[in-house]
Amino acid sequence: MSELLLEAPAPAVRGPLRGIYAGNTRSVVARGLRVIARNNWLIVVTGFFEPVFYLLSMGIGLGALIGGVEFYGTEVPYAAYIAPALMAVSAMNGAVYDSTMNVFFKMNYAKLYQQMLSTSLGPLDVALGEILLALFRGLLYASGFMLVTTLMGLNLAWTAVLAIPAALVIAFAFASFGMAITSYMKTFQHLDYVWVVMMPMFLLSATFFPIEVYPQGVQWVIQALPLWHGVDMIRQLTTGLVQPSILLHLTYFAVMILVGLVFTTARLRALFLR
Amino acid sequence: MIEATGLRKQYGDFTAVDGIDFAIEPGEAFGFLGPNGAGKSTTMRMIAATSTRSAGDLRVLGFDPETHGPEVRAQLGIVPQADQLDEELRVVDNLIVYGRYFGLPLDYVKRRSEELLEFAQLTEKRTARVDGLSGGMKRRLTIARGLINAPKAMLLDEPTTGLDPQARHVLWDRLFRLKEEGTTLVLTTHYMDEAEQLCDRLVVIDKGTIVAEGSPAALIREYSTREVLEVRFGSARNGQAAEAMAGIGQRIEVLPDRVLVYDHDGEAAMSAVHERGLSPITSLVRRSSLEDVFLRLTGRSLIE
Numbered sequence: 001m002s003e004l005l006l007e008a009p010a011p012a013v014r015g016p017l018r019g020i021y022a023g024n025t026r027s028v029v030a031r032g033l034r035v036i037a038r039n040n041w042l043i044v045v046t047g048f049f050e051p052v053f054y055l056l057s058m059g060i061g062l063g064a065l066i067g068g069v070e071f072y073g074t075e076v077p078y079a080a081y082i083a084p085a086l087m088a089v090s091a092m093n094g095a096v097y098d099s100t101m102n103v104f105f106k107m108n109y110a111k112l113y114q115q116m117l118s119t120s121l122g123p124l125d126v127a128l129g130e131i132l133l134a135l136f137r138g139l140l141y142a143s144g145f146m147l148v149t150t151l152m153g154l155n156l157a158w159t160a161v162l163a164i165p166a167a168l169v170i171a172f173a174f175a176s177f178g179m180a181i182t183s184y185m186k187t188f189q190h191l192d193y194v195w196v197v198m199m200p201m202f203l204l205s206a207t208f209f210p211i212e213v214y215p216q217g218v219q220w221v222i223q224a225l226p227l228w229h230g231v232d233m234i235r236q237l238t239t240g241l242v243q244p245s246i247l248l249h250l251t252y253f254a255v256m257i258l259v260g261l262v263f264t265t266a267r268l269r270a271l272f273l274r
Numbered sequence: 275m276i277e278a279t280g281l282r283k284q285y286g287d288f289t290a291v292d293g294i295d296f297a298i299e300p301g302e303a304f305g306f307l308g309p310n311g312a313g314k315s316t317t318m319r320m321i322a323a324t325s326t327r328s329a330g331d332l333r334v335l336g337f338d339p340e341t342h343g344p345e346v347r348a349q350l351g352i353v354p355q356a357d358q359l360d361e362e363l364r365v366v367d368n369l370i371v372y373g374r375y376f377g378l379p380l381d382y383v384k385r386r387s388e389e390l391l392e393f394a395q396l397t398e399k400r401t402a403r404v405d406g407l408s409g410g411m412k413r414r415l416t417i418a419r420g421l422i423n424a425p426k427a428m429l430l431d432e433p434t435t436g437l438d439p440q441a442r443h444v445l446w447d448r449l450f451r452l453k454e455e456g457t458t459l460v461l462t463t464h465y466m467d468e469a470e471q472l473c474d475r476l477v478v479i480d481k482g483t484i485v486a487e488g489s490p491a492a493l494i495r496e497y498s499t500r501e502v503l504e505v506r507f508g509s510a511r512n513g514q515a516a517e518a519m520a521g522i523g524q525r526i527e528v529l530p531d532r533v534l535v536y537d538h539d540g541e542a543a544m545s546a547v548h549e550r551g552l553s554p555i556t557s558l559v560r561r562s563s564l565e566d567v568f569l570r571l572t573g574r575s576l577i578e
Contacts, residue, residue, distance in 0.1 A: 005386075006378055006386075006424060007348075007349065007423065007424050008348040008376035008378060008423035008424075009348070009376075009377050009378075010344075010345050011345060011348065011377070018342075019341055019342065019344065022344045023377075024375065024376075024377045027375050027377070031360075031371045031374070034363065034367060034371065035362045038362075038363070038364070110362065111358045114324075114354070114358055115358050115359075115360060115372070117324060117347075118322060118324055118347060119347055119348075119372065119375035119376050120344040120347050120348035120375070120376050120377065120423075121375050122343065272324065273323075273324055273326070273343065274326060
């Protein structure tokens with residue numbers, strides 16, 4: 001019917017990734033962007049306001065009563081203390097929302113991954129593409145929030161510009177882990193468990209007050225959770241009080257990203273290519 | 275082109291496909307005919323490299339789908355049983371985005387999508403929402419989507435199940451055109467008329483095993499008579515009447531709602547029934563179909 005028909009190119013990936021990766025993640029990302037452009041751009045915008053409201057109520061309101069908080073030996077105004085924490089939280093929330101709710105819907109109702117995996121795409125292309133989309137949402141939230149905090153004068157050092165890539169690292173880690181966990185969920189009720197974990201983590205991870213108020217044992221628990229690493233990392237950057245421990249935080253997230261990716265790819269394979 | 279030997283698929287204790295052999299040639303329209311649960315879809319998914327086999331050997335376009343999944347899928351067109359269209363995208367975007375999954379260039383995919391919309395008679399629906407399409411349109415869009423990568427073989431799982439008769443005929447017409455252009459078609463169906471219309475060759479599959487193989491005409495010749503007489507006496511009296519008809523035709527089959535008499539001359543069988551003083555409520559002489567072949571081979575109807 002056509003003068004010239006192109007056959008699909010054979011995926012050129014060799015080695016241990018052959019069969020699970022076709023090097024075509026961009027088509028998965030492009031699909032997501034097209035859907036956002038056509039339908040959901042408003043939903044993306046709404047997620048931006050939540051941390052802004054927290055910042056206004058807690059930072060400005062409560063901050064007037066509290067004054068300053070000590071961070072690595074330096075007194076920091078309360079609003080400037082919680083702003084980076086809220087940025088870490090918004091990166092986390094954007095990524096988690098996308099990689100749980102949205103992925104759950106696509107997996108179980110829209111059957112999107114079955115469609116993708118009946119083409120030459122491999123499970124790693126799909127996992128990476130979906131995670132990058134969650135990252136894109138994290139980037140939007142983080143950049144918008146950064147703009148607000150800059151206007152409010154809450155970024156105390158030039159290192160604050162590094163908070164955006166740092167927020168992306170956080171979003172990447174949560175998205176890759178979130179997608180793997182979502183693959184085990186069978187009903188919408190299971191999704192509630194995510195928020196049962198997220199809510200206390202949000203409130204307790206040195207978001208609104210220093211971690212030193214807890215007894216040593218509790219501190220260890222909180223330091224084992226990912227959000228604390230995110231909060232401390234971004235806070236070091238926006239206040240300019242950068243510590244060697246930032247490398248530890250980055251390592252924590254690098255491991256989380258890697259484990260999440262391997263886990264998600266394995267799950268997609270188990271679910272759709274069994 | 276596609277070759278299986280001793281192909282098996284086990285889910286826990288349940289054996290969905292129990293050691294089947296088949297070989298599909300290029301340009302052929304090959305069918306898997308069998309009732310629901312016979313193992314047709316499982317077999318299709320193994321060919322399509324979206325399911326792994328438990329035992330046996332399978333070669334698709336020269337590759338082992340187990341280790342070369344993306345390579346195999348790159349050359350196949352898949353039409354799954356449930357349409358599985360991307361409902362968040364418009365009609366034409368379904369084709370474009372799907373083409374991009376294969377790594378095809380965007381401008382090519384855009385041009386090709388318009389041609390395929392025309393082929394699927396969906397050009398005036400190009401920017402419509404997918405969830406507003408009729409069942410027949412959705413299926414045609416799925417077929418168009420499956421053609422975007424110029425596949426060497428099309429796999430169609432129950433292509434017309436759930437469609438009204440008119441939509442089925444439109445779809446068959448499109449599939450005929452593909453066949454004429456030399457596309458290899460592999461399809462599953464539990465409709466014997468569909469198998470007769472579309473398939474050059476088919477295997478009858480039941481409970482995970484192949485019970486017969488051949489062209490529709492050859493299967494009918496081998497396992498049935500030229501004509502069939504269908505007589506109904508009412509469900510309570512069919513069995514009794516069948517006993518009274520013993521000896522008429524070559525074979526008699528009693529179904530819950532009717533009695534089938536297999537004979538080369540249906541009219542003669544009918545006169546023989548009347549000569550024995552039996553008066554059926556309705557009677558009908560028809561040509562043998564694959565339904566009769568299936569009944570003969572398994573003792574059951576295709577659609578129960």
